[in-house]
Amino acid sequence: MKLTATKVDKAKPRDKAFKLSDGDGMFLLVSPKGGRAWRLKYRIHGKEKQLALGTYPDVSLKLARERRADARKAIAAGIDPSAQKQAEKRAQNAADTFEAVAREWIDARSGEWGKSNRHQVTRRLERDAFPWIGTTKVHELEPPEVLRMLRRTESRGAIETAHRVKQLVGQVMRFAVATGRAQRDPTADLAGALKTKRAQHHASITNPAEIGPLLRVIDSYEGQFVTRCALQLAPLVFVRPGELRKAEWVEFDLDAAEWRIPAERMKMNAPHIVPLSVQAVAVLRELEPLTGRGRYVFPGARSADRPMSENTLNAALRRLGYDKDQLTAHGLRSMASTLLNEQGWNRDAIERQLAHAERDNVRAAYNYAEHLDERRRMMQVWADYLAGLKRGANVTPIESASDV
Secondary structure, X not given: XXXXXXXXXXXXOOOOOEEEEEEOOEEEXXXXXXXXXXXXXXXXXXXXXXXXXXXXXXXXXXXXXXXXXXXXXXXXXXXOHHHHHHHHHXXXXXXXXXXXXXXXXXXXXXXXXXXXXXXXXXXHHHHHOHHHHOOOEHHHOOHXXXXXXXXXXXXXXXXXXXXXXXXXXXXXXXXXHHOOOOOOOHHHXXXXXXXXXXXXXXXXXXXXHHHHHHHHHHHOOOOOHHHHHHHHHHHHHOOOHHHHHOOEHHHEEOOOOEEEEOHHHOOOOOOEEEEOOHHHHHHHHHHHHHHOOOOEOOEOOOOOOOEOOOOHHHHHHHHOOOOOOOOOOOHHHHHHHHHHHHOOOOHHHHHXXXXXXXXXXXXXXXXXXXOHHHHHHHHHHHXXXXXHHHHOOOOOOOOOHHHO
């Protein structure tokens, strides 16, 4: 006999669980503690199974019957309603992961962003967030898990990027809160947890919007031609100002697009290879007729037997309108290092090209040709990026090693 709403409502618990049948395999299971749950017994593919239809009173007798009817239709079509329910639950859970919510947030904001900005935000999250927290449900994401993820970015020296990723995660989480999938933003508890930006010992420009004007004003420099060429070459080679101004023609193979600096001229007392981009070779080819017969690529203004003065490049920058708190010649190295790290290039390749000392003593005695193929590609991609900024083009972020 079919159940009635009254009979269901008045069902009292007993010492043992019991069932009240409503027919067609559906029954109300009453537990000794008074819980009442709807169940559907059915057979499919030769197996007997049960499907949970909900608990009473949240699910009324009428709603339970509707769910039974839907399940019966699925069974008649050869579909297991239990498997279907699990698949739907998995799909819903997938929609609530950090990566799924983040991509939804990006799509929601895309109308406000340009193509380049969307690409940069997506790449940052794909590189620094999704691999570590992408599969975590947004309502389960806790501050320690976010901090562990951010520490990975810090560990490669990209302090600014770590702060930017933290901001992006916070924006995604606030979107999750607004759409009812999370209760709070865990990044709110991370104030002061990240390292502060390292002090800039050498003033630098790292904002792409400011780099283009810098390169154009360098091209317009009206002082010594040799000085202008040195300023044009400096952003393309990453060497220290002392290594640049003392460069000797014998160290260059322009046909092979390579500059080999001997160990005695390097701060770390190890030979150093500088792959030359097409743009760097062009600067040197233009200068070669003037200074190519002498020893130094950038001879001093008073004597070709001496290299350019150590104050020449900074004095030229002052003449171009950049004071010492805005930019130094050494800061052109920081410009490259910051942006290349931010864009995800291999940190070891960047450090090798900067000829930095290896902090890990085990790896201190490095092969000066290590990562050379990657460095060649990196130097050309960087030069092309600068050329785009100089033209005033809305260039996309620098292609990283992970893009190929």
